[in-house]
Amino acid sequence: QKEVEQDPGPLSVPEGAIVSLNCTYSNSAFQYFMWYRQYSRKGPELLMYTYSSGNKEDGRFTAQVDKSSKYISLFIRDSQPSDSATYLCAMSEANDYKLSFGAGTTVTVRA
Amino acid sequence: SAVISQKPSRDICQRGTSLTIQCQVDSQVTMMFWYRQQPGQSLTLIATANQGSEATYESGFVIDKFPISRPNLTFSTLTVSNMSPEDSSIYLCSVASGRISSTDTQYFGPGTRLTVL
Numbered sequence: 001q002k003e004v005e006q007d008p009g010p011l012s013v014p015e016g017a018i019v020s021l022n023c024t025y026s027n028s029a030f031q032y033f034m035w036y037r038q039y040s041r042k043g044p045e046l047l048m049y050t051y052s053s054g055n056k057e058d059g060r061f062t063a064q065v066d067k068s069s070k071y072i073s074l075f076i077r078d079s080q081p082s083d084s085a086t087y088l089c090a091m092s093e094a095n096d097y098k099l100s101f102g103a104g105t106t107v108t109v110r111a
Numbered sequence: 112s113a114v115i116s117q118k119p120s121r122d123i124c125q126r127g128t129s130l131t132i133q134c135q136v137d138s139q140v141t142m143m144f145w146y147r148q149q150p151g152q153s154l155t156l157i158a159t160a161n162q163g164s165e166a167t168y169e170s171g172f173v174i175d176k177f178p179i180s181r182p183n184l185t186f187s188t189l190t191v192s193n194m195s196p197e198d199s200s201i202y203l204c205s206v207a208s209g210r211i212s213s214t215d216t217q218y219f220g221p222g223t224r225l226t227v228l
Contacts, residue, residue, distance in 0.1 A: 008151065034216055043115075043203055043219035044154070088154070097142055097207055099217060101153040 003027055006089055006102025014110050019076035023089035023102045026070065030091040030100070033065050035074045038086045038104065047087075048074065079109045113138050113206050115220035123226045124194055131190045132223045134204035139184035142207035144217065145177070149200045157202075160187040194227045201225070 006023045013019055021035075032051055036044035048063040050056045056063045064073040072091070076083055089102040114137040124130050134143065143160040158168040158179055166179035181187045191198050201224050205217040 002153075004153070032216070036219075041222075041224070043221045046216060046218060049216050090154075097144075097159070097217070098156060099154075103151065103153045 003100045004089065004091065004102045007105055008103050010106040010108060012108045012110060013079055015079060015081060017079050017109075019074075019079050019083065019107055019109070021074040021076075021087050021089075021105050021107070023072050023091075024070055025072075025091060025100070027091075027093070027100070028067075028070065029093045030067075031094040032092045033063070033072050034090040034099070035061075035063055036088040036090060038088060040085075044088055076107075081109045081111045084108045113140060113218055115204065115206060115218060117204060117220040117223050119223060120221065121224040121226075123228065125228055126195055128194055129190055129192045130194065130225060131188050132202055132204075132225075134187045134189070134220055136185045136206055140206040141184070143181060143187045144205045144207075145179065145187070145189045146203040146205060146219075147200045148203060148222070154203065157189070160189075191225065194225075196227045199225055199227045 004025045035048040037047045038044045050063050050065050053065045053067045060077045062075040086104040086106045088104045090099045092099050116135045118133045145157040146154045148154050156169050157172045158166045160166050160179050160181040162181045162184055176192055178190045201222045203219050203222045205219045
């Protein structure tokens with residue numbers, strides 16, 4: 001079993017829809033949770049960064065962490081074609097620089 | 112966040128040769144990392160490049176295959192040695208946002224796309 005599981009998709013939605021992405025993990029020591037966006041032929045770009053359980057909102061993006069269920073989510077509201085990318089979840093233990101990544105979910109937003 | 116550049120952006124190499132990938136950051140950073148991203152797979156950490164000391168390699172990666180240099184706080188190189196087609200991948204460098212602490216995260220360069228024939 002992988003330490004971080006992420007459905008690779010692909011996920012295709014119409015413009016304006018809500019995109020829902022999620023990851024599950026097995027390591028209960030993970031404390032920091034991140035979402036990266038990766039456009040084709042580019043490096044991953046940090047989108048959201050959260051600590052422990054709870055919600056964090058940034059514009060059209062909302063990240064949720066449920067540590068009791070070992071489950072994290074990213075929601076994209078009012079999706080745009082420019083949101084078409086691969087979204088990677090990543091997480092780390094406290095005071096540890098090592099990140100564990102999901103495999104990434106490829107999202108296409110249709111105009 | 113730091114601005115990170117990598118050279119080359121892509122290359123096609125012959126089996127048995129070596130390729131050195133450069134990573135340049137626009138500010139001094141403590142921690143630099145090298146990752147491999149194979150199609151459909153998670154990013155895998157190869158090693159941590161430490162300034163002034165030997166790199167720290169993850170399980171499954173060895174110095175003879177992936178020698179790393181870190182001559183200063185803004186630059187690092189990764190060499191992929193004696194390449195085989197299985198080394199075809201995207202190689203990414205990243206930097207930690209600051210000194211190692213519980214609030215650090217990582218920022219990535221654009222990657223080097225390597226194809227080995």
